[in-house]
Amino acid sequence: xxxxxxxxxxxxxxxxxxxxxxxxxxxxxxxxxxxxxxxxxxxxxxxxxxxxxxxxxxxxxxxxxxxxxxxxxxxxxxxxxxxxxxxxxxxxxxxxxxxxxxxxxxxxxxxxxxxxxxxxxxxxxxxxxxxxxxxxxxxxxxxxxxxxxxxxxxxxxxxxxxxxxxxxxxxxxxxxxxxxxxxxxxxxxxxxxxxxxxxxxxxxxxxxxxxxxxxxxxxxxxxxxxxxxxxxxxxxxxxxxxxxxxxxxxxxxxxxxxxxxxxx
Amino acid sequence: xxxxxxxxxxxxxxxxxxxxxxxxxxxxxxxxxxxxxxxxxxxxxxxxxxxxxxxxxxxxxxxxxxxxxxxxxxxxxxxxxxxxxxxxxxxxxxxxxxxxxxxxxxxxxxxxxxxxxxxxxxxxxxxxxxxxxxxxxxxxxxxxxxxxxxxxxxxxxxxxxxxxxxxxxxxxxxxxxxxxxxxxxxxxxxxxxxxxxxxxxxxxxxxxxxxxxxxxxxxxxxxxxxxxxxxxxxxxxxxxxxxxxxxxxxxxxxxxxxxxxx
Ligand SMILES: Nc1ncnc2c1ncn2[C@@H]1O[C@H](COP(=O)(O)OP(=O)(O)OP(=O)(O)O)[C@@H](O)[C@H]1O
Ligand SMILES: [Mg+2]
Numbered sequence: 001x002x003x004x005x006x007x008x009x010x011x012x013x014x015x016x017x018x019x020x021x022x023x024x025x026x027x028x029x030x031x032x033x034x035x036x037x038x039x040x041x042x043x044x045x046x047x048x049x050x051x052x053x054x055x056x057x058x059x060x061x062x063x064x065x066x067x068x069x070x071x072x073x074x075x076x077x078x079x080x081x082x083x084x085x086x087x088x089x090x091x092x093x094x095x096x097x098x099x100x101x102x103x104x105x106x107x108x109x110x111x112x113x114x115x116x117x118x119x120x121x122x123x124x125x126x127x128x129x130x131x132x133x134x135x136x137x138x139x140x141x142x143x144x145x146x147x148x149x150x151x152x153x154x155x156x157x158x159x160x161x162x163x164x165x166x167x168x169x170x171x172x173x174x175x176x177x178x179x180x181x182x183x184x185x186x187x188x189x190x191x192x193x194x195x196x197x198x199x200x201x202x203x204x205x206x207x208x209x210x211x212x213x214x215x216x217x218x219x220x221x222x223x224x225x226x227x228x229x230x231x232x233x234x235x236x237x238x239x240x241x242x243x244x245x246x247x248x249x250x251x252x253x254x255x256x257x258x259x260x261x262x263x264x
Numbered sequence: 265x266x267x268x269x270x271x272x273x274x275x276x277x278x279x280x281x282x283x284x285x286x287x288x289x290x291x292x293x294x295x296x297x298x299x300x301x302x303x304x305x306x307x308x309x310x311x312x313x314x315x316x317x318x319x320x321x322x323x324x325x326x327x328x329x330x331x332x333x334x335x336x337x338x339x340x341x342x343x344x345x346x347x348x349x350x351x352x353x354x355x356x357x358x359x360x361x362x363x364x365x366x367x368x369x370x371x372x373x374x375x376x377x378x379x380x381x382x383x384x385x386x387x388x389x390x391x392x393x394x395x396x397x398x399x400x401x402x403x404x405x406x407x408x409x410x411x412x413x414x415x416x417x418x419x420x421x422x423x424x425x426x427x428x429x430x431x432x433x434x435x436x437x438x439x440x441x442x443x444x445x446x447x448x449x450x451x452x453x454x455x456x457x458x459x460x461x462x463x464x465x466x467x468x469x470x471x472x473x474x475x476x477x478x479x480x481x482x483x484x485x486x487x488x489x490x491x492x493x494x495x496x497x498x499x500x501x502x503x504x505x506x507x508x509x510x511x512x513x514x515x516x517x518x519x520x521x522x523x524x525x526x
Contacts, residue, residue, distance in 0.1 A: 082438035109438025
């Protein structure tokens with residue numbers, strides 16, 4: 001498979017805090033890479049450095065032949081960002097706007113300023129939004145306000161918005177952390193579908209090891225800003241999990257039980 | 265047995281000291297102004313007499329003039345509110361840290377707004393009268409200036425309250441700054457903007473009477489004229505009319521606000 005993203009020696013320091021310390025990895029098209037690690041390990045920071053929502057301190061981020069870390073012009077950065085979809089723990093929708101409008105926001109990066117400012121979307125974009133929403137079983141609520149949806153529905157809108165971007169890469173920061181197990185399962189299946197059916201490279205930050213095991217093609221373990229594991233799920237041993245989380249496995253089972261329901 | 269304090273001793277002591285300071289300040293102020301609440305209430309019959317004999321029954325001496333005055337006052341308030349709303353919106357987008365094209369502008373606009381707001385509309389009226397003479401244009405202008413000061417500030421706060429989350433989402437999509445303003449910030453802040461506009465309308469209906477009284481035209485000036493001519497019955501009629509207008513406007517804006525925020 002062709003490599004979509006290649007990160008080399010990524011570092012991010014906040015003063016004396018080393019949030020990310022020398023992390024390198026690659027992601028191929030259609031691959032689901034799950035990043036696990038304890039709270040504060042640097043998962044979100046890695047993700048946000050990739051699309052430069054956070055400025056990396058050092059390192060290179062090769063995406064579709066460009067080094068994201070070296071882009072200077074705002075315009076070039078925006079052009080790159082539109083090929084990178086992002087999905088958030090708190091969904092990050094505009095609550096007062098309709099589902100349809102929120103999904104169409106995914107096209108804003110591609111439109112000229114006048115159309116974007118006026119919210120004049122092309123008919124084919126609207127048709128595409130309808131198709132995606134139908135695929136997600138949301139066609140009956142396109143004119144509903146995003147604020148009125150359930151958590152699982154909101155996240156589906158979030159995914160639909162990202163899909164509208166035509167992304168080569170999808171960054172998911174704890175996409176299921178605010179969801180119940182059954183919604184979590186729907187969302188994780190949808191992310192997996194996007195990778196497999198559309199060949200999108202997906203990076204997913206997760207807290208639940210068992211979900212990572214179920215959905216990941218590859219797992220990356222981060223501990224205190226450093227990569228301590230990078231391999232297929234089968235190679236993730238109990239000892240390794242304990243190293244990543246710096247805690248005995250018994251203390252990590254609260255999340256595991258939730259995950260058992262997820263597999264059922 | 266050891267006593268358990270519900271409120272920490274230190275907090276108790278501070279409250280006591282604060283109360284003491286207030287009492288001392290009150291005493292000094294009373295002595296200074298020779299303000300004697302007791303003798304005021306003793307002389308109440310004077311007041312009642314004035315109220316019952318001089319003010320009542322109220323009179324509407326010259327309905328056409330009065331109606332014209334009321335219309336002028338209301339128009340002054342509406343014009344000042346709407347005009348300052350447009351003006352403040354533009355400045356608020358330039359002055360909010362979330363939307364400002366360059367940061368130094370934020371401080372300048374905030375300073376301008378606090379200058380406009382912290383000088384009361386009456387003072388602005390005096391200043392403007394010195395420059396332009398008496399008239400309702402001066403009244404509207406004075407209201408415009410203070411309303412701008414207060415709306416700029418409120419609008420900036422409304423904009424800054426828009427969740428960082430939806431902004432982050434649109435930034436990650438690659439949307440331009442202007443598109444983010446029209447697609448996220450305006451829809452999210454619109455109810456806030458409207459609610460502040462309605463509030464400024466309420467405030468301006470009240471202060472346009474006052475501003476009018478000191479020379480800004482409208483019903484306030486008419487009322488002042490009656491008072492100066494000792495035509496208290498007519499003055500009272502106008503005062504009651506103003507009160508009625510203020511109450512009606514309040515009811516109306518409250519109703520609209522509920523609609524907007526729903
Ligand atoms: N803006 C900031 N300023 C200073 N330090 C920060 C900032 N953002 C993050 N950090 C620090 O960087 C480290 C990594 O944070 P990050 O949010 O990437 O962790 P995470 O792995 O996503 O954690 P969680 O699982 O709780 O979301 C933490 O120690 C955090 O305190
Ligand atoms: Mg995080």
